[in-house]
Amino acid sequence: MKEELIVSGRMNLNIDPVLHIWHWQIPLYLFLGGLAAGVLFFASLYSIRNEEEKYSTAVKIAPILAPIAIIIGLIALLLDLKHKLYFWQLYTTIRLSSPMSWGAWVLMAITPLSFVWVGIHLKEVFPKIDFSQKFFGTLYKMFTKEQEGGVNWEWKFGWLTKLEKLAIENKKMLAWAILLASVILGVYTGILLSAFNARPLWNTAILGPLFLVSGLSTGAASIMWLSKSHEEQKLFSKIDILLIVIELFFIIHLFMGFMAGPQVQIESAALFWGGEFTLYFGLFVVILGLIMPGIFEVMELNGYHIHVAIPALMILVGGLIFRFVIVEAGQITRYLY
Amino acid sequence: MRYAMAIDTLKCVGCSDCVVACQTENNVPHGYARDWITETVDGVYPSLELEFRSERCNHCDNTPCVRTCPTGASHIIEGGIVKVTPGKCIGCGACIQSCPYDARFSSPEGWVDKCTFCDHRIANGQDPACVEVCPTHCMYFGDLDDKNSNVSKVIANRKWKVLAPEAGTDPQIFYLI
Numbered sequence A: 001m002k003e004e005l006i007v008s009g010r011m012n013l014n015i016d017p018v019l020h021i022w023h024w025q026i027p028l029y030l031f032l033g034g035l036a037a038g039v040l041f042f043a044s045l046y047s048i049r050n051e052e053e054k055y056s057t058a059v060k061i062a063p064i065l066a067p068i069a070i071i072i073g074l075i076a077l078l079l080d081l082k083h084k085l086y087f088w089q090l091y092t093t094i095r096l097s098s099p100m101s102w103g104a105w106v107l108m109a110i111t112p113l114s115f116v117w118v119g120i121h122l123k124e125v126f127p128k129i130d131f132s133q134k135f136f137g138t139l140y141k142m143f144t145k146e147q148e149g150g151v152n153w154e155w156k157f158g159w160l161t162k163l164e165k166l167a168i169e170n171k172k173m174l175a176w177a178i179l180l181a182s183v184i185l186g187v188y189t190g191i192l193l194s195a196f197n198a199r200p201l202w203n204t205a206i207l208g209p210l211f212l213v214s215g216l217s218t219g220a221a222s223i224m225w226l227s228k229s230h231e232e233q234k235l236f237s238k239i240d241i242l243l244i245v246i247e248l249f250f251i252i253h254l255f256m257g258f259m260a261g262p263q264v265q266i267e268s269a270a271l272f273w274g275g276e277f278t279l280y281f282g283l284f285v286v287i288l289g290l291i292m293p294g295i296f297e298v299m300e301l302n303g304y305h306i307h308v309a310i311p312a313l314m315i316l317v318g319g320l321i322f323r324f325v326i327v328e329a330g331q332i333t334r335y336l337y
Numbered sequence B: 001m002r003y004a005m006a007i008d009t010l011k012c013v014g015c016s017d018c019v020v021a022c023q024t025e026n027n028v029p030h031g032y033a034r035d036w037i038t039e040t041v042d043g044v045y046p047s048l049e050l051e052f053r054s055e056r057c058n059h060c061d062n063t064p065c066v067r068t069c070p071t072g073a074s075h076i077i078e079g080g081i082v083k084v085t086p087g088k089c090i091g092c093g094a095c096i097q098s099c100p101y102d103a104r105f106s107s108p109e110g111w112v113d114k115c116t117f118c119d120h121r122i123a124n125g126q127d128p129a130c131v132e133v134c135p136t137h138c139m140y141f142g143d144l145d146d147k148n149s150n151v152s153k154v155i156a157n158r159k160w161k162v163l164a165p166e167a168g169t170d171p172q173i174f175y176l177i
């Protein structure tokens, strides 16, 4: 058999023997970005469809996860930057050819929007404020006027009142803006990877839609978990089943594409088919993260009693592992020469 | 102007003098390398073929590393040389992920470092340090747009290959074979 042996004298840290320049922070960031995109997508969608009361968890409660997820995600991203003090350079320019750049700008746009969205629903979600609570009490006191009895949602600052009024008056527009931004954010988490031609595993346009669907499904799972209304749980359970089917279809599509591709992509697919990522991907992502929760949800809809937390948690953990596997495995794949 | 390099794999003995010359000339941090030697053995025993190559950034014509850089720290200067501005680099690693040759690395300070074709030497009319120091004179450097430059002449007369052309970056280091 003809064989080739390649020995390189290079030993650069994080580059050799295999590339590992991105660590746990990036997959976590991608997961949280997808989750935020998912909850914001459904919140704005059901608000636009005038079903705010029917699906109140989706519209009013679950979005609280979004700013939290985005902020933790951004901290994770910052932790992975190697030249951290220069972070601001990201916001001195827009480079459309660089997903990293326009992604940073989309986050810049969606973060304040998500805060505003959460803000205009706070009064309904938490009608009573308990100022004696340490953390939240202090937080409330920073923004609202204190009053005997503790029931007060009057903002301390005039501009906050004005902003709230403006947002409520233009809520439809706000919802449309969030809907659009959330789709871009969801797709971005996949395109960020697929823009890297040099990594054969990532070099496929299907990663954009695949990450979007996966993000939406983690969002739907969170809503389902948080919701107290049976009707709402049922709706999001159905949405989740649909998303799982689409995701499985995309995954099959991904691997069919690899198998029809050049040698480097066939080798990338082999990492998941007998290679070192088989267990993580096959068991934790596909079986425990997609198929099993899908089956549980179908059973639940057919009258079996399964606690909603079980499939929801499985989908969330599966989505997280999915991103870890793709980021780790992608860095291993490369052109050999 | 289009700077390029041709490297004669038939003359290279893999001594690593170019690696040391670069590290000294450019104060490359200890333990890192902007250029390196790759050794490949190819064929069926007993007819094996050994090839030594001195490798570095290919200063590609189609540069994914520059395109994916979010800040413009990675950029192209006169003559097609690909450079990084440390004060603009945030160390996001996008350019490192983009390079099919893994020619970049993250310096201990955090910005991304790579071969510069010794543009500070070129400005003085000198060759890059690796080219000048090579004991077998296996490297040729110059302007491809100038038909009489060393590099233009040697690639016009010899058979050559580039590395991983299928990655599509249009590399500008030519290996004479």
Ligand code: SF4
Pocket: B056, B057, B058, B059, B060, B063, B064, B065, B066, B082, B098, B099, B100, B101, B102, B103, B104, B114, B169
């Ligand atoms: S070899 Fe890599 S770093 Fe150099 S120009 Fe090409 S893609 Fe960029």
Ligand code: SF4
Pocket: B068, B069, B070, B071, B072, B073, B074, B084, B088, B089, B090, B091, B092, B093, B094, B095, B096, B111, B112
């Ligand atoms: S690491 Fe620096 S040079 Fe590379 S893409 Fe990021 S900002 Fe640009």
